Amino acid sequence: MVVAMNMAVETEKAQALLQTFSTASVVASTGLGVFCFLADRFLQLPLIQNHIWLRAAADNAVHAAIALWSWAIVIGLRKKSDLYEVALAGFLASVIDLDHFYLAGSLSLKAALNLPHRPPLHCSTLIPALCLSLRLLMWACRLKDSWCFLPWMLFISLASHHVRDGARHGLWVCPLGNTAPVPYWLYVAITATLPHLCSVLMYLTGTRDVISTKHGIAIDV
Known part of the structure; x- marks a missing residue:
């Protein structure tokens, strides 16, 4: 009896893990990769590039959009409270850039964009x-337990932001220094697969079981 129950539990967990790679979630992550490509092309338009505030705001908005899209893939969107979580993930990815102003010691955008080295939260x-x-x-x-998702949300928000910046400036790995810029194709691939990696890690640490109860049986889009 005990063995049968254990097998049933393990089977249910395996099915839940497989749903991380369901058709819907794969389509959503593919869409995320396409969005990254199109958003970066949009940011290259002269209208955006010729206005420093517009360029900074649009770039920051893309960071937020990637993070909220990624977290939506992880948890799915089944009820109103899920939208709040997704919005929070986007906010966390966006607010990271405030450390530019912290390091500049000024609210001047020009000063914040011309720093001697990277600000602390970009390590x-x-x-x-x-x-x-x-x-x-x-x-x-x-x-x-209902708050156990927060470290994983922070991971998604930070990692997606850093990988995107890494495509332009490389990754700052303290205390080793900066890597070479991440190849663009690799940046898009990492961004698209990051939600699935997060889901697998959540499964391995047992967090997925708790969040599955909170958001519904399966976690995918």
Whole structure:
């Protein structure tokens, strides 16, 4: 009896994991890759490039759109509260760029875009450190399981932002320095597959089971 129950549980988990790569989620991630390509082409238009504020705002909006799209693939959109989570993921990816102004010590956009080196939140080594720190903080504060998605959302928001910046400037890996720019095709491929990687990691850490209960039986778009 116990063996049969364990097999049933494992079978259910395997089915849930396979649904991470369902047709709908694969289509959604393919659409995300296409969006990355089209958005970058849009940002190259003279109308955008010739206006510093418009260029910065549009670039930041693309960061936000990629993160919210990625998180939507991870959790699916089944109820109104899911939209709030997706919006939060986009906000986190967008707010990262405020560290430009912090390092510049000024609200001047020109100063923020002409820094001697990259601002602190653009250090890719911080991604696992920040996500793990948030997880430990949640454990210390005894937050409910319904909040267990936050470290993974932060991972998606930070990673998608850094990979996109990496296509232009490389990744800043402290204390080793900067890598060469990420090939454009690789940036698009990583961005499109990042939600699936996140889902698999959530499954391996047991987070997926909790979030599946919160969002519905399957986690996909």
